[in-house]
Amino acid sequence: MIAHIIPANIDDRLLSKGADALSSGGLVALPTDTSWSIVCSYKSKDGIKRLRAISREREEQRFTLLCSELSQLSDLCNIDNSRFRLINRIAPGPYVFILKTLLTTEKALSLHRREIGVRIPDNPVPIALIEALGAPLYSITAKRTMLSPHLEEDSDEPEAMLFDNGWELEDIAGIDLIFDSGEDQARLFSTVLDMSGDEVAVIRVGAGAWPR
Numbered sequence: 001m002i003a004h005i006i007p008a009n010i011d012d013r014l015l016s017k018g019a020d021a022l023s024s025g026g027l028v029a030l031p032t033d034t035s036w037s038i039v040c041s042y043k044s045k046d047g048i049k050r051l052r053a054i055s056r057e058r059e060e061q062r063f064t065l066l067c068s069e070l071s072q073l074s075d076l077c078n079i080d081n082s083r084f085r086l087i088n089r090i091a092p093g094p095y096v097f098i099l100k101t102l103l104t105t106e107k108a109l110s111l112h113r114r115e116i117g118v119r120i121p122d123n124p125v126p127i128a129l130i131e132a133l134g135a136p137l138y139s140i141t142a143k144r145t146m147l148s149p150h151l152e153e154d155s156d157e158p159e160a161m162l163f164d165n166g167w168e169l170e171d172i173a174g175i176d177l178i179f180d181s182g183e184d185q186a187r188l189f190s191t192v193l194d195m196s197g198d199e200v201a202v203i204r205v206g207a208g209a210w211p212r
Contacts, residue, residue, distance in 0.1 A: 004180060005181055006181065008124065010124065016132060018177055019129065019132040022040060024044075025040070025046030025047045028179065031125055031166075034186060034190050035188055038055070040138050041137065047138070050174060054140075055140040055146065062140060063117070063140050064116075064138075065116055065139070066118075066130060066137040066139050068131050073099070075102075076099075077100060091120040092127075094121075094122070094190040095190055096119045098116070100196050101115060114196075117192065118136075119190065125181075142169055143163075147172060165180075165185065189206035189207065191207065
């Protein structure tokens, strides 16, 4: 089901509907500052299970926790002052920060690794939904491989696997709600920075400029 939204003035009733769906283990598709994402509540075991099934991804590093503010990162990950200052300097924006998780985060997501990607998107839609839900969102980038398992990602043109419009995601089985402004969505990937070690390592250069 598509819910038409105005990003600059999102209807509170739609946010409540989205938050209710997520709390009940549902999946919501929404735009970010890079591409379309499919999300569930970080606190919903059923939602996490459904998201992993719909993504067909087995690698945990493909998933990212979306937060609305820096303080949430501290609730999820081990983050010292130097890392906090760096993230504060470039977030919100198209950056994923790989950080060491807290034990509570590992248990909540049933992770098999000690790191998790987190980010604060520069888009009012996910921020408003996080605030309405009162919890971070566990997310995966929406890709055309979710429509057909026989599609293969072209490493030379990975953006071809991304979607332009919200209505295209209606063909992905399992999505309960699509927040759509009716505008074309950018087909971009975020810049991924591994901050779990002593030095910042660039895993992927994407829409976010680095170094900054």
